Amino acid sequence: MLRRILFGLLAFSILFSISMAMPPHPELLQKIQTGQIPKPIFMSNPGYRAERGIDQGLARPLLETRAELVNANFLVILVGFSDRAGVMPPVYFDSLVFGVNPGPWGPTLRNFYNRASYGNFTIVSVNYPSTTGWRTAPNNRYYYTARGGDSTYGMGLYPFNSQGLCEWAVASVDPVVNFANYDNNGDGQVDGIILVHAGRGAEISGDTLDIWSHEWNITPQLRDGVNISYYCIVPEMWNSIYDMTIGVYCHEFGHILGLPDLYDYGYDSYGLGSWSLMAFGSWNGNGWGKSPAFLDAWSRVFLGFVTPTNVTCTMSWALVPSVEDSAKVFRLWTMGAIGPEYFLVECRSNIYSDTALAGHGLTIYHIDENQPDNNSQWWPGMPPTPHYRVALEQADNFFNLEHLINDMDASDTYPGIANNWYFNDYNQPTARDYNGAPTNIGVQFQSPSPLGALAWLDPGTWAPFPPYPPTLIMPDGGASNQVLQHFEWTFVDHYYYHFQLDSTGGNFSHPIFEDSMVAVEYYDYLMSGYPDGYYLWRVNARSYCELGNWSDAENFYLDRRPPVGSVASSPSQTDSAYFVVTWTTGHDVAPSPEWWVASWSVYCDSGGGSPWAWQTDVYNLQATFTGAHDGKTYRFYALARDQAGNQEVWNGIYETSTHVGTGGPACTYVVGDANNSNTFTG
Numbered sequence: 001m002l003r004r005i006l007f008g009l010l011a012f013s014i015l016f017s018i019s020m021a022m023p024p025h026p027e028l029l030q031k032i033q034t035g036q037i038p039k040p041i042f043m044s045n046p047g048y049r050a051e052r053g054i055d056q057g058l059a060r061p062l063l064e065t066r067a068e069l070v071n072a073n074f075l076v077i078l079v080g081f082s083d084r085a086g087v088m089p090p091v092y093f094d095s096l097v098f099g100v101n102p103g104p105w106g107p108t109l110r111n112f113y114n115r116a117s118y119g120n121f122t123i124v125s126v127n128y129p130s131t132t133g134w135r136t137a138p139n140n141r142y143y144y145t146a147r148g149g150d151s152t153y154g155m156g157l158y159p160f161n162s163q164g165l166c167e168w169a170v171a172s173v174d175p176v177v178n179f180a181n182y183d184n185n186g187d188g189q190v191d192g193i194i195l196v197h198a199g200r201g202a203e204i205s206g207d208t209l210d211i212w213s214h215e216w217n218i219t220p221q222l223r224d225g226v227n228i229s230y231y232c233i234v235p236e237m238w239n240s241i242y243d244m245t246i247g248v249y250c251h252e253f254g255h256i257l258g259l260p261d262l263y264d265y266g267y268d269s270y271g272l273g274s275w276s277l278m279a280f281g282s283w284n285g286n287g288w289g290k291s292p293a294f295l296d297a298w299s300r301v302f303l304g305f306v307t308p309t310n311v312t313c314t315m316s317w318a319l320v321p322s323v324e325d326s327a328k329v330f331r332l333w334t335m336g337a338i339g340p341e342y343f344l345v346e347c348r349s350n351i352y353s354d355t356a357l358a359g360h361g362l363t364i365y366h367i368d369e370n371q372p373d374n375n376s377q378w379w380p381g382m383p384p385t386p387h388y389r390v391a392l393e394q395a396d397n398f399f400n401l402e403h404l405i406n407d408m409d410a411s412d413t414y415p416g417i418a419n420n421w422y423f424n425d426y427n428q429p430t431a432r433d434y435n436g437a438p439t440n441i442g443v444q445f446q447s448p449s450p451l452g453a454l455a456w457l458d459p460g461t462w463a464p465f466p467p468y469p470p471t472l473i474m475p476d477g478g479a480s481n482q483v484l485q486h487f488e489w490t491f492v493d494h495y496y497y498h499f500q501l502d503s504t505g506g507n508f509s510h511p512i513f514e515d516s517m518v519a520v521e522y523y524d525y526l527m528s529g530y531p532d533g534y535y536l537w538r539v540n541a542r543s544y545c546e547l548g549n550w551s552d553a554e555n556f557y558l559d560r561r562p563p564v565g566s567v568a569s570s571p572s573q574t575d576s577a578y579f580v581v582t583w584t585t586g587h588d589v590a591p592s593p594e595w596w597v598a599s600w601s602v603y604c605d606s607g608g609g610s611p612w613a614w615q616t617d618v619y620n621l622q623a624t625f626t627g628a629h630d631g632k633t634y635r636f637y638a639l640a641r642d643q644a645g646n647q648e649v650w651n652g653i654y655e656t657s658t659h660v661g662t663g664g665p666a667c668t669y670v671v672g673d674a675n676n677s678n679t680f681t682g
Contacts, residue, residue, distance in 0.1 A: 021054060021155065021214035022248050023263050023280050025204040026287065026407070033267070037206040040151045046265040046375060054155055054214050058258035061303045062191060071124045072184045074191065074256075075177065077169045078129050078236075080198035083140040088236050088244075093129040093196060096244065106246045106290040107353055109253060115352060116295045117305045118327045126181045127173070129196070135172045137165055141199070141209040153202045154211035154233070162211055163218045166195055166231045170221050179224040192256035193231040194249070201235030201248060211235070213248050215255030232256050238288065247289020251282035259299050262374045262390055269377035270400075272296060272392055273407035274356075275348075275363065279374070280407045284356035291356040297329045297344040297365055298390045308344060312336030313544060314458045320362060321452035322349035334439045334460045335544065340369035341433055343393070345443060347452045348413065361413030361448045362455060364393040364423055368434065377402035384434040395420040397428040414445050421445050461544035468492045469549045470521070470539050475556035479596065479644035483560070487537060488522045489551065494541035499523045504534035504555060532558050559644035563588040563597050566640035566648055570625070570658045578626040579658055581614075583638035585621065586648060598643040605635045605654065617641060628660040 021042060024032065031037045042048040050056060076097055080086040095101075099108040107115070110123045137144070144165045148156020155161055170179075170193070182190045202210035213234045220227035232252035237244050254277060255261075263271035263279035272279040274293060281293025300306040300323075308331040321328050323346045333342040344365040350357055371389040378387030379399040392401060396411035396418040411418035424431050424442040431441050440460030446453060470489040487499065497518040500511040513525065518539075538553040566586030571579055581602060588596040599619055603611040606629075614636070615623050628634065635654035641647045 021049060021153075021212050021261075022201070022203045022251055022282065023261070025283060026280070028204060028206050029267065031206060038151050038208075040153055040212065041149065042152075042155065042265070043267055044151075046267075049155070049214075049265060050373075052155065052216075054216050056260055061258040062256065070120060071122050072191070073126055073182050074123055074194060075125060075127060075173075075179075075182050076129045076194045076196060077132065077173055078134045078196045078198075079165060079169045080134050080136045081141045081144070082136065082138060083142075084198050085136060086134040086196075086198040086236055088241060090129040090133050092242070096246065097194065097249065098123060098125055098128065104242065105244055106285060106292070109246060109249050112246060112250050112292070112353060113253070115324070116300060117303070120305065127177050132173050132176060134198070135169055137168055145202075145211060146208050151208055153208065155214060155216070162195070162197075162214070162231075162233050163216060165197070166193070166216075166218050166233070167221060169193075169195060170223065170228055174223055179228060180226050183226045188226055189230075190226055190228045191230070192253075193228065194253065194256075195231055195233040196236055197233055198236050200237060200239065203248070204238050213252055215252050230256060243288075245285065245289035245292075247277075247282040247285065247292035250277055250292050254278055254295070254299070257303055259295075259302065260373060260389075262296070262299070264377065265373070265375050269402050269404050270407045271374035271388065272390060273401045274358070275392055275408055275412065276390075284353075286356075291353050293357065294324055294348070294352070294354045296390070297323070297346040297363070298367055300327075301329060301344070310336050310338070311457045311459045314456075314461055314546070316456055317446070317454045318457055319452055320345060320347040320455050322347050322351065322450065324349060324352040324354055326452070330455075330457055332441045332443070332457060332459055334441065336459045340367075342367050343431070343441065345455065345457065347448060349448070349450055349452070351450065358408045359410035359413045359416050361395075361416050362443070362445055362453055363413055364443070366391040366393055378434070379403075380430070384436070387434055393423065393429050395429075399429075413448075414443075415447070459544075466546040467494050467541040467543055467548040469551040470497070470541060472537070472539065472551055472554045475537075476554045477556065479557040479559045479590065479642065481558075481560045481644040481646050483526060483528045485525050485527050485558070486522065487525065487539075489539050491521050492541045492548070493543065494548075495544045496542055497521070498540050498542065498547075499537070500539070501525065501535060501537045504536055506536070508536070508538065508550075508553075527558060530558060532560055534558075557590060557596075557644065559588070559590050559596070559642060559646060561589045562646040562648050563640040563642045564648055566597075566600055566638045568602055568636040568638040568655045570634070570636055570656045572657065573659050573661065574628070575661050577628045577660070578624050579628065579660075580622055580624050581636055581656070581658075582622040586638075586640035588640075588642045590642065590644075596642045596644075597640045599641045600638055601641065601647070602636055602638045603650075606632055607634075611635075611637070611654075625658075628658075630660055633657055633659045 032039050096105050097109045114122050145154050148160035179190055184191050197211050200210050202212040215232040217229045220229045234248050234252055259278050262276050274281045276296040277293045283289050284293050285291030306327045306329050308329040310331045330345040348363050349360045374388045376386035379402050394412045395414045395416045400406050415421050425438040431439050442458040444456035470492050473488040498516040499518050500508050500514040502508050502511045534557050536553045536555050538550050540550045541548045563586050568583040570581040585597055590596040599617040602615040604614040605611040635657040637655045639648040
C-alpha cells in the first residue's frame with residue numbers, strides 16, 4: 001500500500017515548491033570548487049533548494065510497510081526538446097527502469113528497490129516508455145534552463161524550468177495514459193512521475209543548457225480524476241548513447257518515495273558521502289553510478305523497508321547480517337529509550353550494488369530527528385547544535401566526511417583497517433550524545449564475514465550475567481494466620497524481582513498469583529480470598545537484561561482457625577498455699593494437631609469475676625500456683641495457641657476450681673499484685 005502525506009498541495013504554488021537535486025559528479029565538483037565552471041545557484045546559495053522545495057523529501061514516507069509483495073505503478077515519460085531530440089530507443093528505458101534482469105547500467109530501478117525493500121516493493125507500469133515513445137517539447141533547451149536564471153539548470157523561474165516541461169509532458173501523454181492507474185493508494189494523487197529528458201545530465205556535464213537531475217513538484221494537474229504533483233527528472237545519457245547508469249535514477253526515485261538528500265548542500269562537507277544512495281553513493285561504481293550504494297539504515301527504516309530491533313537488553317554476540325541480504329538493523333540508546341536521538345547499527349558487505357564500497361563491516365549512524373538535514377557538519381569540541389540529521393560514526397575518528405577530506409574510506413567501518421573493535425562512551429569516536437553526556441551504550445565487534453558480523457550490543461546495562469537467586473526469609477515453613485501475608489527475602493543486585501505464589505499441588509506452571517515488577521525485598525499480599533492450607537512461594541531477580549534463577553521454594557500453612565479442646569485441671573480442695581494446675585494439649589484443625597499447637601495460656605479468677613492471665617504462652621502442660629489465700633476459691637481455664645498465632649476461644653465456662661482452706665488470710669485478687677501482697681506492685 002502506498003501513502004502520500006500531503007502538505008496542502010492544492011494550495012501550494014510554484015513559488016514555494018521544493019525540489020531536490022542529484023549531487024554533482026566528483027570530477028565536476030572539483031571543477032566548480034576550483035573555479036573552472038561557474039557555481040550553480042543552488043551551490044552558491046545552499047538554501048535555494050529548500051526555499052523552492054527541491055529534493056526535500058516528505059515528512060512521512062510515501063510507502064507504508066507491507067508484509068506482502070506490492071506492485072506499484074509508476075509512469076516514465078521521455079521528453080526531447082526542439083533543438084535536441086532523444087536518440088535512445090524507448091525500449092531501452094523499459095529495461096533500465098522496469099526490467100527484471102540487470103544490464104550494462106547495473107541493477108534496474110526495479111531490481112534495486114525490490115532488493116532494498118526485501119521483496120516488499122516492486123515497480124511496474126501500465127504504460128511503458130516503448131508504448132508512449134519520445135515526446136518533443138515545443139521549446140529548446142535554453143527555454144527550460146538558462147532562461148529561468150543563470151546557472152539554474154532547470155530549477156529557475158517558472159515556466160522556464162523543469163516544472164513547465166513537466167506540465168507540458170503530462171498534457172502530451174494525457175490522451176494515451178489513464179493517470180488514475182498511477183494513484184496506487186487511492187488518495188487522489190499520482191504517486192510520482194519519472195521524466196527522462198533528452199541529452200546529458202548537468203550534474204556531470206556542467207553545461208548550463210542541460211538539466212541537473214532533481215525531484216520537484218508542480219501545481220496539481222487534474223487528470224482522469226487524480227492530481228499530478230510530484231515528479232523527478234533524469235537524463236537520457238551521460239556522455240554518449242548506452243552509457244547511462246542506474247545511480248541517478250535510484251537517487252531521484254528515492255526522493256519520490258520521500259527520502260531527503262543526505263549530503264551537505266553547502267558542499268563544505270560530504271554528509272554521508274559515498275556510504276548512502278541519498279548522498280554521493282549514487283555515483284558508486286567506477287565513479288558513474290553503475291553500483292550505487294545501498295540505502296543506508298536510516299533511509300530503509302524511514303521508508304518502512306526495515307523495522308529496527310530496539311536493543312533493551314544486552315545482546316551477547318548477536319549476528320548482524322549483511323543488509324544487502326537481511327532486513328536487520330539494530331537501534332541503540334540508553335536503556336532502550338525511545339526518542340529523537342539514537343544510533344543505528346548495520347553491517348555492509350561488498351556484495352550486490354555495494355561492491356564499490358571502500359570497505360566492509362559494521363556501520364554506526366548517529367541519528368537526531370530534530371535536525372532538518374545534513375547541511376551542518378559537527379565534530380567534538382563544537383557547540384552541540386547544529387549537526388547532521390544522519391551522521392556516520394567513522395571508526396578511525398578522523399571525521400573525514402565532515403572535514404571534506406574524502407567521501408569514503410576503508411577505515412570508516414568497524415573494525416575496518418583502523419582496527420577499532422569498540423564503540424562506547426570512552427573510546428573514540430565516542431558514543432556520547434551531542435551534548436557530551438554519556439549514553440552508557442556499548443558495542444563490541446568481531447571480524448566481519450560476507451554473511452555479516454557478530455557484535456556485543458548493550459543499551460547501557462552492562463549486565464551480561466544473571467543475578468543470583470535471593471534467599472527466602474519469611475515465611476519459611478511455618479504457619480501464619482495473617483490475612484495480609486508478609487513475604488521477605490534477601491537483597492541481590494536486581495532491576496526487578498519476580499514473586500510467585502502457588503498451592504502445594506502446583507508447580508508454578510500456573511501460579512495462583514505473581515508479580516514480576518517488585519522493586520523491594522518484601523511483598524505484602526492479601527489472602528482473604530484463599531482457603532486455609534499449604535502454599536508455596538518463590539522469588540527470582542532480573543537485571544535490566546538478564547533473568548536470574550529462581551530461589552528454592554518455601555512453603556507455609558495458612559491457618560485462620562483456632563485450636564480447641566485444651567482443658568485445665570486442679571485439685572478441688574487443698575490446705576496448702578500452693579498447688580499444681582495441669583491442662584491438656586487440645587488440638588488444632590491443621591493436619592498435625594500435636595505439632596501445630598504451640599503454646600498455652602491459663603487464666604485464673606480468684607473470686608473477683610475477672611479472669612487474669614496466670615500463664616501466658618507457655619510451652620509446658622502444668623504449673624504450680626503459689627500464694628493461695630485461705631478461704632479463697634480459684635477457678636481456671638486453659639486456652640491453646642497454634643503456630644499460626646490463633647488462640648482458642650473461651651466459651652465462658654471455667655474448667656476447674658480449687659478451694660483453699662489453710663487458715664490463712666482471705667485473698668482478694670488485685671490486678672498487678674505480683675507478690676500476692678493485695679497491693680499493686682506492677
